[in-house]
Amino acid sequence: MAKNLYISKVAAAAFIVLTVSSIAGIVTMIILYKTQISTMNPTPRPTFPSTTMGPPPVMRLPRNLIPESYEIFLQPHLYSKIIEVVNVTSPNQTLLFTGNSTVNFHCVERTRTIYLHSKDLTVSNPVVMNKNTNKKMGVSAVKHHEDPSNFLEIQLNDILEQGNYSLSLAFKGELSEYNEAFLAATNVAPTDARRVFPCFDEPEMKAVFHVTIIHRRDTTALGNAKMHGEKTNFFNASIQYTVTCLLVTWQLKTDSDNRIKDVLPYFGFLVPTLSMFPLMCVCIYMCVYIFVILLDQIALPDLNPSAMENWGLVTYQEGDLLYEEGMSSLLHKELIANLIAHELAHQWFGNLVTMKWWNDIWLNEGFATYMSYYCKTFVANDLHTAFKEDALASSHPLSPPQEDVQTTSEIMEMFDAITYCKVENQQSLAVYTHHPLCPQQRCVTQRHTVMDTWTKQIGYPVITINTTSGEIYQKHFLFNDSSESRFVLKAQLMFYCRFRDSEKIIQSSNGEWILANVNCTGYYRVNYNQENWDSLLTQLVTNPHRIPLMNRGQLIDDAFNLARAKLLSVTLALNSTRFLRTEHEYLPWESAVRNLEYFILMFDRSEVYGPMQAYLREQVRGLYNFFRNYTDHSQVPKDHALQHNQIIAIQMACSNGLPECMMMAKEMFAKWMNNDTNNIHPNLRSVIYCQAVAFGGRTEWEFAWNKFQSSSDTSEKEQLRGALSCTKKIWLLSRYLEYTLNPERIRLMDVASTINYIARNVAGQALAWNFIRAHWEYVSQGDPAMLIEGVTSRFSTQYELEELVRFANDYDLGFATRAVQQAIEQTQVNIQWVSENKDIILEWFERETAL
Template structure:
């Protein structure tokens, strides 16, 4: 018998003991855990020599010319319907688009060269003129640099004059992208034909996705965020279609001939090129009620007619009002369009005046969509509307500070949803899940600073890498901490001034610190904001503070999962602490120092709790005596510990054990109180962290006893919902709906017999009826998954049939996830093969489908081998479906969704 095998059996025995007697079992487990985990330590990260192939000398546009206004004409030649096909396999669709642009710019430094961006475009016919004198300037050479700069270089006969104003006219042609970047095409079915003679056909549309560096693929432009300009756009399109763009439609359209018409739009406010957007489609609007702004939400005509856009339309105006009141700045346009697209590279894109969404994230179908989908819709709309101020109105100077866009949008989402949908009670859940996602990514030696130097973020690929968990989640987490440091009213006052003074301009984080500093000085003036916050934004990671409640000593250390890593980093740490019932003032732990604080001394029977309400971006460790007192308090009366801290204590303990800073005994002991817990936050933390055990031991003897322990822990919670689940109904309040799903998922995953029987029974009834879905939409994800997991070919193929027949995106997503739950390897293999057919699984859904399979212990090896065998196809789908996604940023507890909260 191998050493590993004997350790696993001993650890399995420990879990049995834990189930019967938690204290004795935990004491037995500690040595076994250490031995087992030692065998699972990853190999050290390889080190690489410095690269010798540097960047070109210049990758940024020169600042000698400043664009002020664009006049853009675009003519996509596509058909929205293929009425007369040349043949079945090759319809007469076209991917060509043509256009021209005139950019008006100011010369701030004399030059005989014009540099702007162009990529994958055939550019011709340059005309340069002085708008001051109407004098033409001869172009002597034009060259498109086909490297990572994408520079379009135009040489002139003589130099432009400092202080002069000029125009550049260019014609261009290009092809509609086959991916989801730049100007791309998308198709959808407008209803499923009821019979062979039905005239319904596939429909086609055109849309844009230009963030961060894809505007240059649509028209030649100064494609950097600090080159803001006005955009005046005209779109030529088929007469049966409708064009939308950033600006307000000028009065009507111009009919060109029997096939074509043009739509012109009023100039936009000053904005960056990545926010340029337009669509051409047959979609129809659902209007929103608003006292000043004309708001319309566009979707497929049948979806609009069925009322699927009504919830989005209802909540948009309310969220817009909330942000206008909070910032004291009105939304800068008189119109706001939203559109639900079949395909989009991320779940939402905040284009000024034309916000785009994946339709499954915006549309709500009563009786099919989960009630919890409303949470996701509200959150995503709030995120994109927050961008109208953070990103659109005030924009970062360069992509190294993209967190000023995304971190603020994530942060503001917490409060906007809580304001307009208070019954959801999700602010604390969102804040804590955001914190945990940031912690997970930032505890790796491979993490990066929140704000990099501009020199480190130059090429398009480097820019794309900035759209990650650090930007979205850590960005929001440090803002939560900053608001707590200076107090929320001071923070809000500073942000209002910042937005007002810098509207239509570009900023960096130093400017933000100045505004916070000024407001703080007017209040208390106790700290150097830039010094404090730069320690959190300009270096990787975060600290763990260790408090000895006997001596009162506190010190900090860079928290890393790799316990052998050496780091000298330190931070300015604001500590909110309480002793039993007393909340202390803010206590500071400075870089490189330990501190002796009377507040941290606890007498016999008292406990100290630091990072009260989890506003700080750090973990906390204590001396064993204080941990024991906290464990006792949780078992005796957990409500004496703030709700968020009940979840945070579990998360801290498990991650400290993972980093070998405390014994795993402690982490397991902390889960004992969960048996009587009914709140979502502690359960979510427990499930997430025990999931780490599942991933480590799902193929060992430990797994059975571990399931037994979890089964006993969740049984009471599951039984509290039996009256609902047995009747396929759900509680009325939102939080209880969330915890109900958790209870079913944990109970069925850990083989609670009555849970599995319930899932199989409900699914079998559905298979018999095969028409009206009797399972409540809230419960479908967990019921589908566990019925398929405990079923065979018949159950799997029934789910596949439902997937093929369903036209609702949220239902299709649930079924895609459920199909990955089977334990039959041959069915998982078939499912993976289906991902290679875009007619069955859309390209943007390939990544999440494979990810679902990889989470199934039966599918891990299959998924890995599949990725390697089909990398040329899979990597393209991964790029389309796995960008830093606002769905992942905003949806922490949605069952059946890929990715952790905020995970990029």
């Protein structure tokens, strides 16, 4: 006890020193900020060579005009008070905003036409000035292109010669419907700056922005840069940044019930019920990232995606940032830390340094993901997420050709698991071209050649090692072996070098087995000959700790996915789960649960499911008992990974019918219902709420619904929203689906995830599929790609495939186009896999449960 106490004191002292050092470092870096900015090589304004006066490309702006700066005036017509009028349904609040803008640009090629972007704006009063002569130029016509280009075409009477000019425009538009009547915020990335003001809305068109916001006295406005003068509303952007990170402006209630408050002068978190945890993350990450930007951060009630890295003013979806002691799960801290690290990394790559076009968005998002894990090394989830999507022939390269990414829909489709997650292991690939153990003449490769194999082709390899013959070879890994591989496999020497490295391979002391890709540092799967697999699985059962923890999880993941691709037998994959009966660590269990989820999705509507549940119930019994003393007393272990595994233990035990788990969930929920005091630990609420609602009926569901409506805590509402989808009563699920059409009940930004929750429930999957087809225009406004992936995840019959193809042909898919094509491919894989493996799997589970 004394030793532990001493360590705690040392840790506390170290934390205090770290915090003080961080703050001191931040103050120092603020002083040095301008000097540092000059050494960071920010992306300069473009200087486009041009020789022709031809029309613009179909979807891209011509390069004959280069924007240099904008003068923007914006006025959202929001009232700080709602005037209630008897017998009038609409109060005085409006969604109108007006403004005017002047863009100063340089002409590098003679032209008679100015092209820029404008969407959903009414534009008027165009004035073009020759800055060299200070004379107006005549405008003959203004044309909005009624196509996905969103071009605003300004036709001139005279030709623009090379030189400096300006274009002034007045405009007005409407804000999107918002839950908060007193708050307006822009969210302009990737292609929505054109909905705020007319602009050159492409990432390469970087410029300086001077913004003035006109608003009422009792409201507050914030922007990307520090306000120029304490009593003005003018934000002077002193450095260049991409227009997609231009501006965030809002108005806030300032009456007595206002929960929003300023915390620090430099890190101005304006959030309700703020804990110090997010603030601490910002301080530490700013020191790690070496540089400082005067930065505000704010949590917004509605935001899709979870956060946006606007220069100097990062916005977050409220539920993804806020943490409240005693209400929020301890595991939510992990998500907060990761999200903050990701967005602050963007202040360098994305804002200060910008990719030229959206086909290289992986440079932004992949880098930010990598840096967030540089600060927080929990990477397994992203690795497997990328593996799953990159094993489809309909995947895409990290950097596809520019001509493949032109429309807004195509740009939005790039924001997927490949872009965000695949880059995690890119560095490990590059460094092996200069590996010290490799013969120089065989392994030193042109850097761009190695990068091309990584960024310009889809997929990843499976490395096959035959421990009997000594052969090692690789091939493109695809779930569907009938798909045509587009994998060129130019980097074979690199993998040869990788296996020469003794740190990447382990051999048993008696030479019975070999384990490659130790600690999963490589972006590939590994297959072995049958004898080596058998020896590895025997090792897992007899002494699993001889295998590194990361590889205990990866062996399961590789076995199941190789089986899906018919490179291994499905029985071998199932054999890899036998050792879990005595395993208490998180990573192996997470890998098993994630992969067995596919079996559940394929078979929970068939006779396979009964024996499968019986097997899983016995496998998880030891894990549930390992945590039982904690769980029964609504407590959690201190170890972070064990906290994750406790949730897995409860979820697997209850969903597979372990009686003691079912009783625990019912009793804890009943105590809350009867006493109105919730003593369930925040970590356990999500899983216990779900299981209790699943085992209950109308009473439990309506209790959870009433709590969802009345709760003001974001974390609690999210957990209840998920739990409501767990009921097995079809009529309750149908009612819940209908609620998603009413934004007063379910916010629009939550519609897609709510429907996905329902589709995850075997009782709700068919309901959800019929529902999204009946209401596609409304439900697809949120995240249609995520919606399609979730609702079609069980599709495994020819009829379901035909329905999906009909859906693809009959509906305007928009941002969901690629997701539907991937769903079609995945369904084809599922049909084939089920037909080939159903009988084998049923026999295996029946045999295991009979032992």
